Amino acid sequence: MMRRLALALAAVAMVSAAQAAPAPTVKITSLAQLPTPLPLPYDEAANPHIQVAAAKAQAKREHKLLLIDLGGNWCPDCRLLAALMREPEVAAFVQAHYVVVTVDVGHMTKNLDIPAHWGVHFVTGVPSLLVVDARDKLLNEGHTTALSDARHMSPQALADYLARWA
Numbered sequence: 001m002m003r004r005l006a007l008a009l010a011a012v013a014m015v016s017a018a019q020a021a022p023a024p025t026v027k028i029t030s031l032a033q034l035p036t037p038l039p040l041p042y043d044e045a046a047n048p049h050i051q052v053a054a055a056k057a058q059a060k061r062e063h064k065l066l067l068i069d070l071g072g073n074w075c076p077d078c079r080l081l082a083a084l085m086r087e088p089e090v091a092a093f094v095q096a097h098y099v100v101v102t103v104d105v106g107h108m109t110k111n112l113d114i115p116a117h118w119g120v121h122f123v124t125g126v127p128s129l130l131v132v133d134a135r136d137k138l139l140n141e142g143h144t145t146a147l148s149d150a151r152h153m154s155p156q157a158l159a160d161y162l163a164r165w166a
Contacts, residue, residue, distance in 0.1 A: 023163030038079035042104035055101035071126040097166035
């Protein structure tokens with residue numbers, strides 16, 4: 001019985017991997033190679049509800065996934081991810097598959113109703129990414145904080161994560 005369960009889980013993983021878009025090949029090998037200063041991607045004065053609604057409508061129109069990037073400008077991992085997403089090969093990939101919206105969550109103290117809409121009631125680290133499909137389904141459930149330690153990952157590993165859901 002355990003063997004059958006393991007085989008079934010392996011088959012699901014293979015189907016999921018087969019459906020994922022191939023990751024872009026990142027030219028830099030270290031996050032230290034990113035241009036500085038690192039971007040400040042989160043607009044602390046923005047209305048995230050309006051931004052998310054607009055991005056959601058755009059994603060649906062363009063047959064793309066919605067990528068909600070929850071974080072804060074104080075967070076080095078958030079800023080590194082934002083810089084990597086500006087690298088030409090990663091930017092082209094992201095633009096082809098996602099509509100991205102950034103939401104400032106402060107120090108996990110504000111705008112938390114945005115992730116709560118998709119059942120994420122505790123943002124335990126940032127950046128937290130929500131990948132949402134056209135049916136308003138969270139695709140990366142259980143993996144939203146996987147990049148909260150981005151500074152210890154390779155540029156290719158970060159790109160691979162983005163490709164995993166596309």
